[in-house]
Each structure stands twice: as structure tokens, then as C-alpha cells.
Amino acid sequence: MVRRSRFTTLAVRGSYDHAESANHLGSLSEPAYLATAQHFESAEAMRAAAAGECDAWVYSRRGNPTVGYLEATVAALEGYRVDAEVSAAVTTTGMAAVTLATMPFLSAAAGAKPNIVASPALYGSTVMIFNKRYGAERDVAVRWVRDPLSVSEWERCIDEDTRFLYAESPSNPMVQLVDIPALAALAGQARIPLIIDSTLATPALMRPLALGADVVVQSLTKAAGASGRSMGGAVIARHDIQARAQPSELTADFAGYLRSGPIRDMGSVLSPFNAWTLLSDIRELRGRVDTMSANALSVAQHLAASDRVAEVFYPGLPTHRSHGIAKRDMWLVDSDVNGREAVNRFGFLLCFRPVGGVRAAREFLDRLNLIWRANNLGQVKSTATIPAIGTHKQVAESGPESAPVPADMVRLSVGLEHLDDIIADLTQALDER
Ligand SMILES: Cc1ncc(COP(=O)(O)O)c(C=O)c1O
Structure with missing residues (x-):
């Protein structure tokens, strides 16, 4: 059996090992690729890179090596001791992560008015996204669970048009938790994802994916980037989640789907400089x-x-x-x-x-x-x-x-x-x- 590294080893090393360093003149730490684009030796090399036939990054909105190192580290930490494959997509801010973790599940399905079920103990801008951006502007029904500790209240709010369950645990600012395993069981029965904003716990104290959640949101602006130099966010998801009215490319690898679809198309990519500072912070x-x-x-x-x-x-x-x-x-x-x-x-x-x-x-x-x-x-x-x-x-x-x-x-x-x-x-x- 292959022994897996411990949490602190993953935090310190991430995906940057001896072999990877050999590709970067032996640099001991991950290089900051601040360039916006990659040069190609030939038209054929350019075609192959754009077609994804070789290891290339092409253009920083499509992907960037330094951002990739951060994504691998965040996935390893949030996926630590999780019995499933896990991947991550990083974003400009925590709010971009909240948006990207939720909006793709709201795509229109014929004849249905989607609803979401959420704890009201949320950070102010998340309340705004749900009430204003989704509720008022997109006609999504937002069902607030008055007492987020009451599992039966969550259950009563779910019906066949519910797209996801959402909570912060612990919440900002009143530090309330939810019973993630119990909510994960409800979400599993309804075949919808449970999405948890775990910014206040960080993977050092709690990993919602290990407790049964499907998708985790992190504002990396907070304890992950504790020196206070960069904003950033992350969406981390287990593979093969369940979701209503969604294509299999979304459910198979949600974070990968975000990277190659919504993030790339809508452009909320993290700056490689910010990824580089966040990488240094996350090690400790x-x-x-x-x-x-x-x-x-x-x-x-x-x-x-x-x-x-x-x-x-x-x-x-x-x-x-x-x-x-x-x-x-x-x-x-x-x-x-x-x-x-x-x-x-x-x-x-x-x-x-x-x-x-x-x-x-x-x-x-x-x-x-x-x-x-x-x-x-x-x-x-x-x-x-x-x-x-x-x-x-x-x-x-x-x-x-x-x-x-x-x-x-x-x-x-x-x-x-x-x-x-x-x-x-x-x-x-x-x-x-
Ligand atoms: C729990 C929680 N989620 C998300 C956010 C948003 O993060 P950002 O400010 O990086 O957009 C915050 C910000 O305070 C937060 O406390």
C-alpha cells in the first residue's frame, strides 16, 4: 500500500516535487509565471497545445502553472482523508467562488422554477447573491431555513425543483455550525449537492468533503492567505456528484468543469502573483x-x-x-x-x-x-x-x-x-x- 503524505507535508510541498523542480532549473520553490501567454516553437506546436494534446498552458485565462500549483495544493488539503477523488478551481475572490459554486446548478430546465435551500447564517454578500442576484434577478426561489440546526426543517424545504443545499459552517459572524453528515444524507436522498462554505474552519480544522459534503467554498483571502497580501477564492469538489438538470461533464469533475468552462469563459481567473503569495501562506x-x-x-x-x-x-x-x-x-x-x-x-x-x-x-x-x-x-x-x-x-x-x-x-x-x-x-x- 502506498503511504500518503500527512497534511503538513502536502501543505509544504503541494504538487511541486523534485521532478517538477527539474523542469524549472532546480528552483526550490514554485516559480511565479507572471506572463500572460506562452510562446510556441511552431504553428504545429501551437495547434497541439490549443487542442490539449500536450502539456501546455497557452494563455493565462485558460490556465497558468503557478495558479495550477495552488489548485493542486488546495485540492490536496481539502481532500485530505477524503475517500474520493477531489479537485479544485481557484478564483479571484471568495465571492467569485460562492458564485461559481452555485450558479452552474441553476441552469433553466423546461417548465420548472428552481429553488435553493439555504441557512440564513451567511456572510452579507452571499445573502445578496442569493436574494438579489438569484432571487430578484433570476426568479430563483430562495428558501431560508430559520433554524439551521433543525435537520427536519431542511428536509421540509426540499422538493423536486431544489437544486442545492447551502450553508456556512461555522458561519460569519455568529460562528454557527450545521450538521454536515445529516444534511449530506438529505442531499444524497434528493440527488442534489450539499455546498458548504468552510472558510472559517479551513481544512486544518474541518474538511466538509470528509463529512459527506459535495462542494466546498473557501475564501482564500482569510486564514489561507493570512499575511493579507492577496484576495482569492476556491471551489473544491469531490468527483461524481449528483445534480439535477446538469450535463455529465459538470457532475463528473465539477471543479475541472469550472476551470475549463465558466472560469475560462467568464474570466474570473486568479492572478498568478496572488496565487504565488497564497501558496507561501498556505504552507503554514x-x-x-x-x-x-x-x-x-x-x-x-x-x-x-x-x-x-x-x-x-x-x-x-x-x-x-x-x-x-x-x-x-x-x-x-x-x-x-x-x-x-x-x-x-x-x-x-x-x-x-x-x-x-x-x-x-x-x-x-x-x-x-x-x-x-x-x-x-x-x-x-x-x-x-x-x-x-x-x-x-x-x-x-x-x-x-x-x-x-x-x-x-x-x-x-x-x-x-x-x-x-x-x-x-x-x-x-x-x-x-
Ligand atoms: C464565510 C465567507 N465566505 C466568503 C467570503 C467572501 O470572500 P472574499 O472577501 O474573498 O470575496 C467571506 C468574506 O468575508 C466570508 O467571511
């Missing part, structure tokens, strides 16, 4: 997410014990509604090898409501000295925002169906600074004595 994903998550748990416990804080939302706390599922599904990859017990890690994101309402939340934000006031998450630098006026402003404006985000809630993305310094900044900003 496991160690980084481990430390950030350990810091976040200590921060959540500190806040929960503070009399300046009314409520804390973090799946690592027993008070959180998703705690049971998080304990079952979120653990540091490979912490269980060589006979050791698996280590739970609950991610780097948490939310809390300070005592004193909206005013107290704004005052807290204004007092931060170390933690950055910024609308990004998963970075090596700790960041804080008030979602109702920042990241999730669109949700409040997009209609009553979507999940409410309390106006006085602060979202904290815990980074790699020393825990003592993070806690000291929170203590002074909360005006704790």
Missing part, C-alpha cells in the same frame, strides 16, 4: 490556525468571565448552541496520529456583546490599540469590527428573511500576537478593572 496553515484557535479559546473564556461582557459567541464554549457539533467535527488535522487523542480546535473567530449596547460596542472599538479595526478575518494580525455597520451591513438591508446580526455585536478575529498582549488590549478597551 495548520500551525498558524492551531495557535490562532488556541488564542481565541483563551480570549473567549476571558470575555465570558468579564462583567463588562453580556454575551460571547464561540463554538468552543459549552454555552454556544453549536458546541456539540463543533466538538464532534472541529479538531486539528493529524492531532490524532501515532495513537494520540484528537485535539479540538474551534477556530479564530468569535463575537461578543459588551454591556452597554451599541454605544459600548463603538467605544470598545475606538479604544483598541493593538487589535486592528478592520473588516477582514483570519489574518495573522488580530482584527475587530462591528458586523452590523461593516461586513454585514448588506444583510440588514437585504430583507427580513436573512439572519439578524445584533447591532451591538463585536466580531473579533484572533491572530498570532502573544496572548498576553491581546488580552491586555481587550482589558483596557473594555475598561476592565
Whole structure:
């Protein structure tokens, strides 16, 4: 039996091995191919390349070697310990990945009005895609599941015109999880895909494909690209998925279909420079997410014990509604090898409501000295925002169906600074004595 590499080895090496390096003058790291196009020796070489008869990349919207290295690494990590073939397509941003992971399933079928079934606990722009871009502009019925933890509610929403089930797990910002194996069973019975945005977990803590999901969305702008230099997204899918009203070329290898069809035609290709920076960041994903998550748990416990804080939302706390599922599904990859017990890690994101309402939340934000006031998450630098006026402003404006985000809630993305310094900044900003 061939022994497969461990997660960190795959992250460090990806698909770039000794043989591959020999094709690049022995370069130890993946070269950044910033050229937009490839030169050919002859007309015949050009014809053969365009026909896909030899190993060539031709034109960077069709494919690019550096982007290809990132795709191979992302597929290997998200497909780690998955009992199926898995491939990935990377995109300009996480939102492009959300669009590309969902839109192809909505193609018109004679006489039917497609519907989608989704958790309302979603990032603001995803709510906008579903409500506005699909609902209002394309007449797709969006069925929001009021309580995403209720599997029977999901089941009641599915009918013969449902095209997919969609959830974030954990969700941004309230860090709610869904029961992926239970939803995968529902999707399997209905012969439709289960699509999970797993940006907040990253494959270092949870791999939805291993839990039964069919398609995974990642915003690589977040913890995968934690140094904060590049935006990017990824759609990762198992091969041979089930979908209604779709050609077999789509279901056989969905990510491959996206690369050779929608991404190439519509042009949302990742820049090779961004792919190159993301490749460097993703190598250290496991160690980084481990430390950030350990810091976040200590921060959540500190806040929960503070009399300046009314409520804390973090799946690592027993008070959180998703705690049971998080304990079952979120653990540091490979912490269980060589006979050791698996280590739970609950991610780097948490939310809390300070005592004193909206005013107290704004005052807290204004007092931060170390933690950055910024609308990004998963970075090596700790960041804080008030979602109702920042990241999730669109949700409040997009209609009553979507999940409410309390106006006085602060979202904290815990980074790699020393825990003592993070806690000291929170203590002074909360005006704790
Ligand atoms: C869970 C989740 N999915 C998708 C996105 C979109 O990613 P991007 O900003 O890279 O487009 C975000 C952004 O915050 C997010 O939090």
C-alpha cells in the first residue's frame, strides 16, 4: 500500500516535487509565471497545445502553472482523508467562488422554477447573491431555513425543483455550525449537492468533503492567505456528484468543469502573483490556525468571565448552541496520529456583546490599540469590527428573511500576537478593572 503524505507535508510541498523542480532549473520553490501567454516553437506546436494534446498552458485565462500549483495544493488539503477523488478551481475572490459554486446548478430546465435551500447564517454578500442576484434577478426561489440546526426543517424545504443545499459552517459572524453528515444524507436522498462554505474552519480544522459534503467554498483571502497580501477564492469538489438538470461533464469533475468552462469563459481567473503569495501562506496553515484557535479559546473564556461582557459567541464554549457539533467535527488535522487523542480546535473567530449596547460596542472599538479595526478575518494580525455597520451591513438591508446580526455585536478575529498582549488590549478597551 502506498503511504500518503500527512497534511503538513502536502501543505509544504503541494504538487511541486523534485521532478517538477527539474523542469524549472532546480528552483526550490514554485516559480511565479507572471506572463500572460506562452510562446510556441511552431504553428504545429501551437495547434497541439490549443487542442490539449500536450502539456501546455497557452494563455493565462485558460490556465497558468503557478495558479495550477495552488489548485493542486488546495485540492490536496481539502481532500485530505477524503475517500474520493477531489479537485479544485481557484478564483479571484471568495465571492467569485460562492458564485461559481452555485450558479452552474441553476441552469433553466423546461417548465420548472428552481429553488435553493439555504441557512440564513451567511456572510452579507452571499445573502445578496442569493436574494438579489438569484432571487430578484433570476426568479430563483430562495428558501431560508430559520433554524439551521433543525435537520427536519431542511428536509421540509426540499422538493423536486431544489437544486442545492447551502450553508456556512461555522458561519460569519455568529460562528454557527450545521450538521454536515445529516444534511449530506438529505442531499444524497434528493440527488442534489450539499455546498458548504468552510472558510472559517479551513481544512486544518474541518474538511466538509470528509463529512459527506459535495462542494466546498473557501475564501482564500482569510486564514489561507493570512499575511493579507492577496484576495482569492476556491471551489473544491469531490468527483461524481449528483445534480439535477446538469450535463455529465459538470457532475463528473465539477471543479475541472469550472476551470475549463465558466472560469475560462467568464474570466474570473486568479492572478498568478496572488496565487504565488497564497501558496507561501498556505504552507503554514495548520500551525498558524492551531495557535490562532488556541488564542481565541483563551480570549473567549476571558470575555465570558468579564462583567463588562453580556454575551460571547464561540463554538468552543459549552454555552454556544453549536458546541456539540463543533466538538464532534472541529479538531486539528493529524492531532490524532501515532495513537494520540484528537485535539479540538474551534477556530479564530468569535463575537461578543459588551454591556452597554451599541454605544459600548463603538467605544470598545475606538479604544483598541493593538487589535486592528478592520473588516477582514483570519489574518495573522488580530482584527475587530462591528458586523452590523461593516461586513454585514448588506444583510440588514437585504430583507427580513436573512439572519439578524445584533447591532451591538463585536466580531473579533484572533491572530498570532502573544496572548498576553491581546488580552491586555481587550482589558483596557473594555475598561476592565
Ligand atoms: C464565510 C465567507 N465566505 C466568503 C467570503 C467572501 O470572500 P472574499 O472577501 O474573498 O470575496 C467571506 C468574506 O468575508 C466570508 O467571511
